[in-house]
Amino acid sequence: MSGGDTVQFEEGEAFARRMDAVDPLRSFRDEFLFPQRADGEPVVYLVGNSLGLQPRRAREYVLEAMDDWERLGVEGHFRARRPWLPYHENLTEQMARVVGALPLEVVVMNTLSVNLHLMMVSFYRPTPERPKLIMEAGAFPSDQYAVASQVRCHGLDPQKDVLRVQPRPGEETLRTEDILGMIERHGHETALVLLGNVNYLTGQAFDMAAITRAAHAKGCKVGFDLAHGAGNLRLSLHDDGPDFAVWCSYKYLNGGPGTLGGVFVHERHARSPGIPRFEGWWGHDKATRFKMGPDFVPLPGAEGWQLSNPPILQLAAMRASLELFDRATMPALRHKGDLLTGYLEFLLDRLPPGTVQIITPRDVKARGNQLSLRFNREPRSLVTRLTEAGVLCDFREPNIIRASPAPLYCSFLDVYRFARILESHARD
CATH class of the missing domain: 3.90.1150.10 (Aspartate Aminotransferase, domain 1)
Structure with a gap:
């Protein structure tokens, strides 16, 4: 086969x-x-789109970090078997391969909705001429809540300034030409086009490259929610060229319940320190981070959007799954x-x-x-x-x-x- x-x-x-x-x-x-049936046989598990199964090595890697914490205390940041200070960097290249990106463009951090808010702070910058945001009418509720709240924070009205693409009457899914048609008609007044690349309810995957090209041609920024795409579809974020993408890691990526998400920021924004963002010390230049200065100097690439040092136990569990993706x-x-x-x-x-x-x-x-x-x-x-x-x-x-x-x-x-x-x- x-x-x-x-x-x-x-x-x-x-x-x-x-x-x-x-x-x-x-x-x-x-x-x-696998969860077990009453007779001890494994269940048929068809809910990886909701929560992936536990990799066998996840427990080993989490216990390794726990043991290092017991033995070393704070010194584990530098002397653990996998030192905690750069631990998240161990996952960067593997995650980049999963989503078709350069390592510079990817960071594992936070959870999906937190990351979506952080990205919208940077890439949804409405003006009087461009107040609109285009999204799918059937987006996951959390995305709809995030969008509405961001629009209101700019003093705008979600009922008027969020344009929602809907299926045609009698149809279940969106047609690509209807998404592109919305962009063609309203792109000149749109600041951001934001779609899930796989709809959570219908399972429809969208043409990310075509949507990105159309939106950029109209001067819009473009972002995608890959909650149901990362670890599922064969993605090519760098080549497709959206400005950003966000995803969770507990579905197809098998990182564990409520675990960390991921962020993609395209390489063309890698060295643009003037992009507005919410700032945190883990996104600050590593060479001067521990000098504790008052002025923020962002790291190049997606890492520059980090806020806090990440939870090691969650990274350890995720490491077990990403190793399998790399092998497969x-x-x-x-x-x-x-x-x-x-x-x-x-x-x-x-x-x-x-x-x-x-x-x-x-x-x-x-x-x-x-x-x-x-x-x-x-x-x-x-x-x-x-x-x-x-x-x-x-x-x-x-x-x-x-x-x-x-x-x-x-x-x-x-x-x-x-x-x-x-x-x-x-x-x-």
Whole structure:
């Protein structure tokens, strides 16, 4: 099962087992800890889009830091097995490879909404001529709250100054031409275009390069929320050229509940100390940081937006996952992810008519590992049935089940078992 393979999907458990047997990434499944069913078997875990599984080595790395803290106290900043002072730098190159960026452009810090606010302080700079902000109508609520509050802080009105792109009547997802059309019509009065690169509800992935080109051509700044894209899609942030991006690391990146997020700031802003920003001492020039001077001198690149020294235990847990991403590589993960979601789509299409509606785009270039499924017949009872059968996926009101077979640890047999439960439910 190589990157150039064309696979003809088949029904039946034997096919799923054959696919797993030839999967070059199959050994990575053993690197994760699965919740257990009552019979001691691992669950089918299809919620990596919400919280990724725990890597086996995460505990070891966290306990290593705990042990260094016990032995060394404050000296752990310099003498720990992995000294704490530069600990976050150990993750920079790995994270940069995950999101397709230069190391200079990436930093692991804070949480997603905090980072979004920090980036908007710098890149949403409305003027009387350009007060507007363009976003998707169906953005994750936290993004909508952040945008509205930032707009109000500038004395503007979110109802008037936030332009929301909506699907056409009767459609579930956005058309690229409608996003570009909004930019074409309103770009001259827009300060910032801000989109999630994968919509949390529909699983639709947007054309970041085209959106960025269109927005920059109109003089707008561009940012993306990669909460459902980092560790999922094969990203190329540097080449696509947005001004910034932010993401969390507890979903596909398996960093642990509520763990640190990440920030991308494009290289062209790397040495622009005049960019307005909220300042903190960890973003100050390392050569003079401990001289404790009163004047802030930002580090070049994304590190210049840091505020405080980062939590080492969270970095230690994240390190375990990023090592696995580095070994697997994003091209290989995306290839397997396309096969897994394609196989799931194939099985769903063979359920009795009317059982399920797939609202995620069928074009593999417009989605990642998530398929969002609408069930109009007893969706809550179906979620209960799945859970009782040892299958974890998540439910969104009023009738959407999101299933995400993450390729680092999900198998084709997992997908097959999920589909068989749906078939049983449909035939009852």
